[in-house]
Amino acid sequence: MTNFYTLTRTELVEAAKEFKFIWLTLFFVILGITQPLITKYMDVILKNVGGADGITIDPNRPVPSSAEILLSTISGQFNQIGLIILIISFMGLIAADRNSGMQDFILTRPVSLRSYLLSKLMGNWVISMFSISIGAAVSYGYTIFLFGSFSFSNFLLFLLLYSLWILFVVSLAILISTFVKSPILIAVTTIAASIFFILIKGFNHFLFQLSPGGILNLAENQLLSVHDLNYFSIATCLAFILLNLSWTNRNLKKS
Amino acid sequence: MLSINNLTKLYKGSEKGIKNLTLDLAEGDICAFIGMNGAGKTTSIKSIVGIYGFDQGAIELDGVSIEKNPQEFKQMVGYSPDTPVLYGNMTGYSYLELIGSIYQIDNETINEQLNTLLKKLNFGSAIHELISTYSHGMKQRLVLISILMHNPKLIILDEPFVGLDPNATYFLQEEMKKRAAEGSIVLYSTHVLEVAEKLCNKVVMIHNGEVVVNDTMINLLSESSLGEKFRSITAHE
Amino acid sequence: MNTDINALLEIDWPQILPFALPIILFNLLLIGVALYDWFKRKELIVSPYIWLAAIILLQLLGPILYLVIGRRMIRNDYSRETS
Numbered sequence: 001m002t003n004f005y006t007l008t009r010t011e012l013v014e015a016a017k018e019f020k021f022i023w024l025t026l027f028f029v030i031l032g033i034t035q036p037l038i039t040k041y042m043d044v045i046l047k048n049v050g051g052a053d054g055i056t057i058d059p060n061r062p063v064p065s066s067a068e069i070l071l072s073t074i075s076g077q078f079n080q081i082g083l084i085i086l087i088i089s090f091m092g093l094i095a096a097d098r099n100s101g102m103q104d105f106i107l108t109r110p111v112s113l114r115s116y117l118l119s120k121l122m123g124n125w126v127i128s129m130f131s132i133s134i135g136a137a138v139s140y141g142y143t144i145f146l147f148g149s150f151s152f153s154n155f156l157l158f159l160l161l162y163s164l165w166i167l168f169v170v171s172l173a174i175l176i177s178t179f180v181k182s183p184i185l186i187a188v189t190t191i192a193a194s195i196f197f198i199l200i201k202g203f204n205h206f207l208f209q210l211s212p213g214g215i216l217n218l219a220e221n222q223l224l225s226v227h228d229l230n231y232f233s234i235a236t237c238l239a240f241i242l243l244n245l246s247w248t249n250r251n252l253k254k255s
Numbered sequence: 256m257l258s259i260n261n262l263t264k265l266y267k268g269s270e271k272g273i274k275n276l277t278l279d280l281a282e283g284d285i286c287a288f289i290g291m292n293g294a295g296k297t298t299s300i301k302s303i304v305g306i307y308g309f310d311q312g313a314i315e316l317d318g319v320s321i322e323k324n325p326q327e328f329k330q331m332v333g334y335s336p337d338t339p340v341l342y343g344n345m346t347g348y349s350y351l352e353l354i355g356s357i358y359q360i361d362n363e364t365i366n367e368q369l370n371t372l373l374k375k376l377n378f379g380s381a382i383h384e385l386i387s388t389y390s391h392g393m394k395q396r397l398v399l400i401s402i403l404m405h406n407p408k409l410i411i412l413d414e415p416f417v418g419l420d421p422n423a424t425y426f427l428q429e430e431m432k433k434r435a436a437e438g439s440i441v442l443y444s445t446h447v448l449e450v451a452e453k454l455c456n457k458v459v460m461i462h463n464g465e466v467v468v469n470d471t472m473i474n475l476l477s478e479s480s481l482g483e484k485f486r487s488i489t490a491h492e
Numbered sequence: 493m494n495t496d497i498n499a500l501l502e503i504d505w506p507q508i509l510p511f512a513l514p515i516i517l518f519n520l521l522l523i524g525v526a527l528y529d530w531f532k533r534k535e536l537i538v539s540p541y542i543w544l545a546a547i548i549l550l551q552l553l554g555p556i557l558y559l560v561i562g563r564r565m566i567r568n569d570y571s572r573e574t575s
Contacts, residue, residue, distance in 0.1 A: 027522065038511075104336060
């Protein structure tokens with residue numbers, strides 16, 4: 001366990017030296033403020049930018065609620081372009097380690113494969129959640145400022161559940177990088193798999209609810225104040241993360 | 256005591272690799288791995304240090320098996336790869352601290368070891384500069400320090416003399432002799448046969464994945480020089 | 493898109509500023525980080541001037557793609573140069 005701590009710290013210090021914390025956070029902050037601001041000032045923008053003569057906006061259209069704005073920020077921005085950038089930034093994870101020989105460095109030291117993998121998972125999850133949390137918090141601030149209040153505890157709960165989804169995506173990226181050598185292919189495959197899970201969570205069948213994307217439904221429902229919540233998704237998500245890790249462990253042992 | 260029994264590791268879908276390597280090395284032995292490029296030297300070495308799993312055989316160091324007890328085994332090994340791999344964003348010193356904490360060496364021992372090793376390798380103040388600014392030779396010297404810090408029982412070096420300056424070469428040869436005399440086992444791959452003749456007491460030659468010579472240096476040299484032996488083995492290709 | 497210069501003048505700036513200001517500000521910060529890193533690494537990376545153009549011209553995506561991908565595409569001859 002001391003090795004797990006040492007390796008995780010190294011991972012985080014390396015990321016800090018590359019300013020990853022700063023630019024990834026800036027990116028998510030920009031994503032987070034764009035949605036509420038564009039929605040709020042839609043008519044002003046359309047009126048001023050021109051070319052919108054043909055488009056008229058119903059002046060009586062319902063003003064979207066804070067919950068709807070937060071939801072579209074998360075599932076529209078964070079879960080699409082945000083997720084893609086996040087996964088591309090992971091692709092170096094194990095592939096770069098292998099190509100640069102860093103994996104050999106780890107494998108020849110008295111470090112268990114488990115602490116190596118866990119440190120990768122932990123390190124990248126912490127970096128991602130640091131950036132996403134700040135981005136989401138700024139988005140939350142803008143949203144309640146522009147569209148009215150929204151329960152902070154629900155927002156926190158949402159963030160907590162969303163972090164499990166990110167943990168799953170990191171473990172998926174780690175697993176895929178043991179199958180595929182090229183970093184670009186790793187990123188493409190991971191993105192495709194994640195989007196697949198995001199898509200099938202929409203189907204209302206209990207089999208689909210058992211997929212790792214189910215945790216996203218649960219998270220989004222925190223924003224929508226739905227009462228019939230499927231907390232079972234937490235267990236399935238954790239199970240999938242464990243599955244990914246043990247599969248990775250096996251693949252690395254074989255090589 | 257390092258005992259390698261019938262080690263076989265073949266790459267999937269090819270005949271390349273290493274077949275039936277059996278090797279026993281006792282404390283104080285310095286053994287040279289000799290063979291052409293692609294003969295299987297690096298494959299064997301990477302299997303012994305735990306980078307590759309192997310298909311068959313057993314590797315034990317003082318009765319500790321690498322398969323059953325990998326962490327205990329690796330704690331006793333110091334391995335230098337053919338190309339040094341380091342965290343570029345770290346200073347040499349923080350890198351050594353990282354290694355130290357992985358082997359769970361306390362800071363006092365690290366500093367003690369560093370004082371002697373750094374002086375011998377003429378590192379000077381460069382140890383506090385970023386590794387990415389180091390030359391190839393400096394990186395190699397840093398790796399050498401990092402694998403000797405924990406006084407490994409088994410020292411494995413993959414072509415260690417490539418890129419080292421004469422002073423560092425001298426240091427490494429003396430260090431290998433000294434560590435062997437103190438009870439370590441040294442195993443290294445090389446293409447420089449003249450040095451191996453002087454330095455080693457055992458020699459293993461590998462050709463196309465097969466062990467063709469596994470003997471003591473005295474026995475072998477009584478027949479012919481290493482160079483002649485090597486040419487006669489590789490001639491009928 | 494109406495590119496007539498009059499359109500720019502007609503924009504109701506006070507109304508649009510609260511919308512634009514934070515986004516512009518954070519974008520400039522991100523471009524700043526990317527440029528800082530680019531200056532440190534322009535000798536090392538593959539096709540640095542294409543990346544420079546991307547950082548400055550493509551808003552949001554340019555800097556972020558440089559930071560995620562471009563800075564890692566190190567020229568192969570680098571290791572040999574330093575040895």
